[in-house]
Amino acid sequence: MLADNEVLQHIRTLLAQNRRGMTTREIGERLCIHRNSVAKYMDLLRAQGEVEIAHFGNTRVFFPARRLPVSALLNLSSDLVCMVDESEQLLSANPKFHDFFGLDGRDVSGKSISEIHAGAGGTTPLSDLFGGLITGDEVVRDLTLNKEAQGSPAYPCYLRARGIPTVFDDGTPGTTILIEDLTAERNYLKNLEFLVRTSADLADMGDEVDIYQYIAEQVYVLQPGSIVSIGSIDTEKKVLTVRGVAGSPEDLELLTRIFGPGQVGMQFPFEQEPLAMINLMKKTLLETPNLSSLFFNHIPGGVLSRFAEEFSFGTGFAIGCACRGGLYGDVAIFLKKAHALRNSDVIEAFIAQAAVALQRRHMREKLREKSERQE
Numbered sequence: 001m002l003a004d005n006e007v008l009q010h011i012r013t014l015l016a017q018n019r020r021g022m023t024t025r026e027i028g029e030r031l032c033i034h035r036n037s038v039a040k041y042m043d044l045l046r047a048q049g050e051v052e053i054a055h056f057g058n059t060r061v062f063f064p065a066r067r068l069p070v071s072a073l074l075n076l077s078s079d080l081v082c083m084v085d086e087s088e089q090l091l092s093a094n095p096k097f098h099d100f101f102g103l104d105g106r107d108v109s110g111k112s113i114s115e116i117h118a119g120a121g122g123t124t125p126l127s128d129l130f131g132g133l134i135t136g137d138e139v140v141r142d143l144t145l146n147k148e149a150q151g152s153p154a155y156p157c158y159l160r161a162r163g164i165p166t167v168f169d170d171g172t173p174g175t176t177i178l179i180e181d182l183t184a185e186r187n188y189l190k191n192l193e194f195l196v197r198t199s200a201d202l203a204d205m206g207d208e209v210d211i212y213q214y215i216a217e218q219v220y221v222l223q224p225g226s227i228v229s230i231g232s233i234d235t236e237k238k239v240l241t242v243r244g245v246a247g248s249p250e251d252l253e254l255l256t257r258i259f260g261p262g263q264v265g266m267q268f269p270f271e272q273e274p275l276a277m278i279n280l281m282k283k284t285l286l287e288t289p290n291l292s293s294l295f296f297n298h299i300p301g302g303v304l305s306r307f308a309e310e311f312s313f314g315t316g317f318a319i320g321c322a323c324r325g326g327l328y329g330d331v332a333i334f335l336k337k338a339h340a341l342r343n344s345d346v347i348e349a350f351i352a353q354a355a356v357a358l359q360r361r362h363m364r365e366k367l368r369e370k371s372e373r374q375e
Helices: 004-017 024-031 035-047 070-076 095-101 126-133 183-204 211-222 249-259 276-280 301-311 344-374
Strands: 051-056 059-064 080-085 090-093 139-147 155-167 173-181 227-234 239-246 267-269 286-288 313-323 326-336
Touching: 004 024, 004 035, 004 059, 024 035, 024 059, 035 051, 035 155, 080 095, 126 139, 126 155, 126 173, 155 183, 183 211, 183 344, 211 227, 211 239, 211 326, 211 344, 227 249, 227 313, 249 301, 276 313, 276 326, 301 313, 313 344, 326 344
Parallel strands: none
Antiparallel strands: 051 059, 080 090, 080 173, 139 155, 155 173, 227 239, 227 326, 239 267, 286 313, 313 326
């Protein structure tokens, strides 16, 4: 009686010689094996990726698979891919998997996934993420992982993971885990919902609501870990007046300790800054590592140095609230060192919405003033 490995090799040879495909009955007749046994071997070859199947009515026809080596498939996949054996040891993974989880492939290969943690200094073992995928059945799960990048605040990554039972070339069972990163798609929908919500808020907002503070707080939602300030612009007198500030309670306390409690209402003339109006009318976020320029050079250097040190200031961004040729505000974003600006396109879109709302409120105020003068 032929051993299993011999039978498998005979089946591979038959399929290679009959590339138009063979049924289990045809294979069984050629090898003098019962068709039920042939079906078992074909399932094994399919799990190993060596055969493909096509259905013609109730008949299943098997073909030799046109496959690449596993290592090539790992590198070609746009997903994060890893393979673990039945004892949950990591056998291999593609570069995208290593990069995403911050792993060094040379250090983690052959280790148990309970010993491998996501990210340098991470506390979440991969077994916590993938445990439910290694069940012997095909399983799909949605995962959320808080990920840090270059010291920035952690942000959620949304993943869809699929565990596929696999028989490797040596006949041992294991699991292939395919992970699709859905973060960009989820963030797009989240950002779209944000802009729809804020657009409705601004349209329905009464004049008694502090619109400036609302704008600052919404920008902070998009850029957590920063400090956001917003000021109104008097284009005739060329003066910016601070109207709102948003940040964490700790950072707001820091501002009060350094600049005093009266931040809202502080004024910064910019008549000596000829490019200020031009830059703020561009409706785009402009980066400036020069902290003094965000205050139009009106804050003493010693105060700024203290703020930069205690806040760990890295860089800043400014954008004007411009609408229909008018400038109605200036938003400044202060980032800490190693923090990157995120959601810049959404911030710019929101500021464009806010500029329209500020322009409308400005026009209503002008009409009220005119009406009061006539009375």
